[in-house]
Amino acid sequence: MKPYYVPAESLDNWRRLLADPVKHWRDGYSAKMLATRWWDSAGFPPEVMASLRASAIPLLGKLRFVTAFPEHKSDLPGGRRPSQTDIMVIGRADRELVILAVEGKAEEPFDELVGDWKRKDTEGKGARLAFLSERLGLAEHDLDGIRYQLLHRTESALRSAEDFAASHAVLLVHSFSTAATGFNDYTAFLQLFGLKAIKGTIQRAGSLHGIELYFSWTTYAL
Numbered sequence: 173m174k175p176y177y178v179p180a181e182s183l184d185n186w187r188r189l190l191a192d193p194v195k196h197w198r199d200g201y202s203a204k205m206l207a208t209r210w211w212d213s214a215g216f217p218p219e220v221m222a223s224l225r226a227s228a229i230p231l232l233g234k235l236r237f238v239t240a241f242p243e244h245k246s247d248l249p250g251g252r253r254p255s256q257t258d259i260m261v262i263g264r265a266d267r268e269l270v271i272l273a274v275e276g277k278a279e280e281p282f283d284e285l286v287g288d289w290k291r292k293d294t295e296g297k298g299a300r301l302a303f304l305s306e307r308l309g310l311a312e313h314d315l316d317g318i319r320y321q322l323l324h325r326t327e328s329a330l331r332s333a334e335d336f337a338a339s340h341a342v343l344l345v346h347s348f349s350t351a352a353t354g355f356n357d358y359t360a361f362l363q364l365f366g367l368k369a370i371k372g373t374i375q376r377a378g379s380l381h382g383i384e385l386y387f388s389w390t391t392y393a394l
Contacts, residue, residue, distance in 0.1 A: 177241060183211055189243035191256060205348045206258055206276030207242065209392060216263075219372075220344070223390040227374035231340070232386070235263040235270055246328040250300025255324040258346075260332055269338035273329035275321070278348045282357050286323070287316030300324075309380060310364050319354075322361045326385070333383045342374060344388040358389055 180186050186207045190196045196203040209217050215237035216224070224232045244260035259274040283289070290297050304323045305312045307330065315323070326343045333341035345358055352371075359369040365377040369389060377385045 180211075180242065183207055186211065186242045191243075200278060202276035202278040202280060202348060203258070205278055205392075206274070206346055209346075209348075210240070210259060210274075217346075217392065219392050220346070220390055223344075223373055223388050226372055227386075227388075229374060229376065229386075231265045231268055232270070232342075232374055235265045238262045238264050238269075244328075244332070246324075246331050248300060248324060248327060248331075249303045250296040250298070252296060255328045257325060257328050257332075260328070262336060262338075268340065269333075269336055270340040270342065271329055271333040271336060271338045272342040272344050273325055273332065274344050274346050275325050276346050276348065277354050279351065279353050282319035282354050283321035284319070285316065286318050286320050289320045307380070314364060318361055318364070319357045322358065330380060330383055330385065334381070338383070340384045340386065342386040342388060344374075344390055347389060347391045348394065349391075350394060352391070355389060358387075362387055 187193050187197050190203055198204060224235055227233065240259050240261040242259055244257045245254040246257065247254045257273045258276045261272040261274060263270040263272060286301065290301060301312060304327055305315060307327050308323065329341040329343050355369070362369045362375070367375050367377060367387065371389045371391060374386045374388045377387055379385070
């Protein structure tokens with residue numbers, strides 16, 4: 173992967189970045205819904221701004237959109253593939269940079285449970301899981317019932333914050349599901365950080381590697 177980016181001139185530019193531009197770009201699926209919502213908003217969608225302001229964290233309440241990288245890939249140790257975040261957003265408030273790793277969800281669930289994931293095609297997975305658990309300050313034996321996607325997306329947010337010298341990183345799940353599909357898995361993940369998941373706001377998880385880490389479940393009302 174070459175680290176060069178060009179501005180998107182249409183949603184078709186965005187579509188071509190998907191892992192499978194045909195399978196993933198369908199009505200009712202998160203990839204197309206997320207891209208369309210952010211493209212039409214030309215910045216933070218209103219529901220994302222509402223979550224930022226509802227946090228009562230002054231810095232996040234006045235965050236402004238700077239730029240975003242659709243389908244941003246983060247290389248992580250171990251495993252065979254990078255972590256591909258739906259949208260990696262750079263925001264700014266005063267002199268502070270904030271990274272938001274945005275994961276779109278419709279009715280499809282998060283990826284496999286860690287317990288299932290690590291038993292299949294195991295080359296490199298032990299090293300990656302050890303790396304992720306150390307980076308996130310979590311015990312490996314607590315992760316079998318957690319969705320693997322939530323682990324590596326959180327690390328992608330942290331790593332991107334380090335790359336851009338940002339002091340704040342947010343993993344933001346942008347849900348388009350009327351049934352809040354995946355929220356129970358998100359709740360189980362946040363419990364590892366001592367948090368009770370709340371929709372429609374930003375929740376601080378603490379400081380990791382000198383970066384303030386936050387989580388959000390933000391819903392677009394269809």
